[in-house]
Amino acid sequence: MTRTMAIRLWNGRWLLAAGVVAVLIAFAFAGLSAYVLVPALLLLLAAAILPAAGMRQSEENAAAIEAIGLQRLSGEYLAAAVADPLIIFDQAATIVHANAAAFAAFGGIAPGLSLPLKFRAPEMQTLLDSVLSGTIASDVVDYTEKLPVERAYRVSASSVGHGTDLYVLVFKDQSEARRIDRMRADFIANASHELRTPLASIAGFIETLRGPARNDPAAREQFLQIMQNQTGRMARLIDDLLSLSRLEMKPYLKPGTEVDLRQTVDSVIDSLGPLARETSVAIERDFAAGPLNVPGDRDELFQVFENLLENACKYGQSGGRVVVSIAHSDGAEPGIDVTIRDFGPGIPEEHIPRITERFYRIDVETSRTQKGTGLGLSIVKHILTRHNARLTIKSEVGKGAAFSVHLPTA
Numbered sequence: 001m002t003r004t005m006a007i008r009l010w011n012g013r014w015l016l017a018a019g020v021v022a023v024l025i026a027f028a029f030a031g032l033s034a035y036v037l038v039p040a041l042l043l044l045l046a047a048a049i050l051p052a053a054g055m056r057q058s059e060e061n062a063a064a065i066e067a068i069g070l071q072r073l074s075g076e077y078l079a080a081a082v083a084d085p086l087i088i089f090d091q092a093a094t095i096v097h098a099n100a101a102a103f104a105a106f107g108g109i110a111p112g113l114s115l116p117l118k119f120r121a122p123e124m125q126t127l128l129d130s131v132l133s134g135t136i137a138s139d140v141v142d143y144t145e146k147l148p149v150e151r152a153y154r155v156s157a158s159s160v161g162h163g164t165d166l167y168v169l170v171f172k173d174q175s176e177a178r179r180i181d182r183m184r185a186d187f188i189a190n191a192s193h194e195l196r197t198p199l200a201s202i203a204g205f206i207e208t209l210r211g212p213a214r215n216d217p218a219a220r221e222q223f224l225q226i227m228q229n230q231t232g233r234m235a236r237l238i239d240d241l242l243s244l245s246r247l248e249m250k251p252y253l254k255p256g257t258e259v260d261l262r263q264t265v266d267s268v269i270d271s272l273g274p275l276a277r278e279t280s281v282a283i284e285r286d287f288a289a290g291p292l293n294v295p296g297d298r299d300e301l302f303q304v305f306e307n308l309l310e311n312a313c314k315y316g317q318s319g320g321r322v323v324v325s326i327a328h329s330d331g332a333e334p335g336i337d338v339t340i341r342d343f344g345p346g347i348p349e350e351h352i353p354r355i356t357e358r359f360y361r362i363d364v365e366t367s368r369t370q371k372g373t374g375l376g377l378s379i380v381k382h383i384l385t386r387h388n389a390r391l392t393i394k395s396e397v398g399k400g401a402a403f404s405v406h407l408p409t410a
């Protein structure tokens with residue numbers, strides 16, 4: 001209230017000032033009495049504070065225009081503007097109108113159809129009963145549509161306006177949020193399981209060392225070695241988990257640095273020399289001539305090729321050789337392809353789409369004996385996404401596998 005008065009005073013400040021000056025001049029020069037001066041000034045002030053007739057008129061006009069505009073908006077247009085499935089129904093729970101999203105989500109609905117017949121789940125019946133009984137104006141339930149694919153919805157029902165005898169159902173799709181929740185829970189379960197396995201083994205050996213093997217130096221040495229391997233595995237797992245979460249924290253790459261792929265892949269091959277010797281795998285190079293540079297982060301790309309080459313040596317060991325090639329892409333997108341090909345057992349087709357998932361391994365036991373955590377390829381995938389790059393996996397069972405990284409040059 002005082003704020004409106006202050007605004008009106010401020011808006012009329014020049015008129016008010018002119019009025020005060022005029023009254024003061026009249027007071028000084030026309031010999032006006034002081035009894036007239038004070039009421040004249042008060043009158044001026046009141047005139048400035050009172051709402052101007054024109055202003056009130058324009059406020060009323062705006063309200064009227066708004067009302068006409070809203071009346072023109074039909075329920076149908078409003079329903080069509082809502083992206084979620086929306087169904088308007090009447091007191092008899094019969095569909096009056098459904099928007100396009102509702103038709104797309106639940107085929108076979110039409111005005112005149114009875115809602116309890118369409119949505120037979122008990123939670124939907126309860127929801128309809130509770131709003132139709134009029135005890136509450138709106139209610140919410142979780143509802144899962146089983147066919148054609150399972151989708152989880154949070155459904156809200158409410159009455160529309162007063163005395164219209166119309167009600168509205170809005171379906172919010174929760175499937176994506178549920179999937180993310182499930183992934184998070186799976187991830188925690190997997191990570192704790194992976195950590196608990198070596199921990200249980202260490203605890204078992206400590207017990208044996210304190211008991212039956214107390215005075216057996218040979219057994220002690222052997223058990224300590226196993227325990228050291230297990231702590232190494234736990235440390236690797238934690239490093240990989242930290243690496244993944246760091247990559248997730250910074251989804252976009254700082255642009256600007258150039259990576260020399262020839263030099264990077266060469267140093268990956270050098271660093272895996274001991275593993276290649278241990279697994280009796282010969283690593284062959286097939287690099288294109290000329291500069292092989294791409295924009296990117298050297299350490300991250302090193303990690304990508306290190307994991308791919310390590311996998312090729314570990315899992316393709318039986319092939320006896322691995323070929324690492326770098327070539328300019330011949331496809332439509334300008335870039336460089338780095339391919340790591342082994343001649344081992346290969347990967348059955350059904351595993352290929354899932355192999356980059358966290359903790360996904362074709363054969364958990366083989367991977368564990370190879371000291372694998374199952375996180376390598378998911379780290380690879382994250383890094384490549386940051387580089388706008390693509391990983392292609394081709395394999396023929398019994399003949400080997402080829403992991404190809406396409407890095408864009410522009």
Ligand SMILES: Nc1ncnc2c1ncn2[C@@H]1O[C@H](COP(=O)(O)OP(=O)(O)OP(=O)(O)O)[C@@H](O)[C@H]1O
Pocket residue numbers: 240307311312315316342344345346347355356360361362363367371372373374375376377378401
């Ligand atoms: N060249 C390959 N040939 C056959 N199977 C492979 C090959 N590369 C990967 N795999 C399969 O994919 C799984 C996942 O590989 P990934 O690199 O993600 O994990 P890992 O090697 O088990 O563990 P980490 O890389 O963390 O040490 C492996 O366990 C293995 O079963």
Ligand SMILES: [Mg+2]
Pocket residue numbers: 307310311372376377
């Ligand atoms: Mg690996």
